[in-house]
Amino acid sequence: MRDGLALAVEEAGDPGRPPLILLHNACSTFRATWSRVLEPLTSRFRVIGPDLRGHGRSTNPEDRLDLRAMADDLAMLMDRMGVASAHVMAFSGGASTALYLATRHPERVRSMVLIGSHYTVRNLRTRGDAFWDPERIRREEPAWWAAMVRWHGSEERVRALLRWWQEEDHHRPDFTPEDLRAIAIPTLLLIGENDSITPIKQTMDMVRYLPHARLILFPATGHDVLRERPEAFFEAVEGFWKEIGIL
Numbered sequence: 001m002r003d004g005l006a007l008a009v010e011e012a013g014d015p016g017r018p019p020l021i022l023l024h025n026a027c028s029t030f031r032a033t034w035s036r037v038l039e040p041l042t043s044r045f046r047v048i049g050p051d052l053r054g055h056g057r058s059t060n061p062e063d064r065l066d067l068r069a070m071a072d073d074l075a076m077l078m079d080r081m082g083v084a085s086a087h088v089m090a091f092s093g094g095a096s097t098a099l100y101l102a103t104r105h106p107e108r109v110r111s112m113v114l115i116g117s118h119y120t121v122r123n124l125r126t127r128g129d130a131f132w133d134p135e136r137i138r139r140e141e142p143a144w145w146a147a148m149v150r151w152h153g154s155e156e157r158v159r160a161l162l163r164w165w166q167e168e169d170h171h172r173p174d175f176t177p178e179d180l181r182a183i184a185i186p187t188l189l190l191i192g193e194n195d196s197i198t199p200i201k202q203t204m205d206m207v208r209y210l211p212h213a214r215l216i217l218f219p220a221t222g223h224d225v226l227r228e229r230p231e232a233f234f235e236a237v238e239g240f241w242k243e244i245g246i247l
Contacts, residue, residue: 007077008057009050013042018110018246019086020045021074023094025116026126026165027158029056029151033091037226040234044247048086050077052097054161056151065164067093067172071100075108087246089113089237091226092197093165099175102183111186111244113237116195116223118202119209120174125197132166134159180209187213188240192221192228214240 010030020041024033030049034041041047052070054060062069074097078086087110090098095117102109121127130136138145148158187210191203200217207215216236221228241247 004059004061005053005073006059007050007053007073009048009077009081012038012047012049013045015046017044017046019048019083021048021050021078021086021088021090023050023074023088023090023097024052024055025091026093027055027148027152027161031056032147032151033094033226037230037234044241045087048081048083050074052094054164060160060164063160063164065168067097067168068100068104070097071104074101075105078108084108085110087111087113087241089115090117091115092117092223096172099180099183102185103175103179106183106185109185111188111241111246112183113188113190113240115190115225116198117189117191117206118198119180119206120202121169121172122174123199123202124169126165127169132162132169134162137162177209180206181211183210185212186240186244188237189213189215190218190225190233190236191215192218192223192225194221195223197223 022030022034024030029051034049038047051058053073054065085108088098095114098112098114102112125131149155152158152161189203189207191198191200203215207213218225218229218232225233238247
């Protein structure tokens with residue numbers, strides 16, 4: 001796309017339907033995050049699924065991550081695809097990227113569904129150095145390590161991703177309440193009550209700051225609402241999309 005950056009992207013569904021951009025979480029890919037729920041989405045939308053820079057088949061010539069630049073990547077991708085504006089659904093790190101897209105390029109976003117979303121890096125579990133440590137993950141979460149190697153092609157790439165996200169967690173600026181109040185689009189916030197990654201208080205604060213937001217809290221559910229409660233997830237997003245008139 002620019003300066004050695006190339007974003008891998010998949011499209012599915014009827015090109016005449018409303019565009020829906022799906023953004024995956026940190027250290028994942030479009031397919032890894034969304035494959036289980038693609039079929040019902042593609043019957044309703046023109047689905048656009050990028051691998052964020054440095055993830056999957058996308059390159060990262062800068063050897064670092066900045067979610068503001070990643071939001072700019074998406075705006076440029078939309079230009080290349082002839083998409084003036086789109087609905088966005090995003091999970092975790094992808095949800096933070098979506099917030100930057102909505103604040104830096106507000107005309108490009110029609111609505112948002114944000115899963116496991118936060119607006120400040122304060123008190124995040126991921127800011128602890130051990131969270132992104134590759135040796136800890138290999139030892140304590142071997143299934144996650146093996147999946148990341150499969151998604152990204154090599155241990156070297158996985159180690160780079162983990163380093164980038166660790167660094168990004170420490171230099172990412174917070175959104176202010178004023179930033180959030182300026183996001184004047186319908187927004188649905190989804191979070192599990194047992195989420196160990198996103199502090200629930202942050203999501204509850206967000207629903208107060210975002211002028212057109214609603215919150216759904218999933219009981220007995222962790223960070224990955226998509227995998228843990230797929231039926232309840234679909235019921236929630238379908239109700240939201242019907243409410244705002246796009247289904």
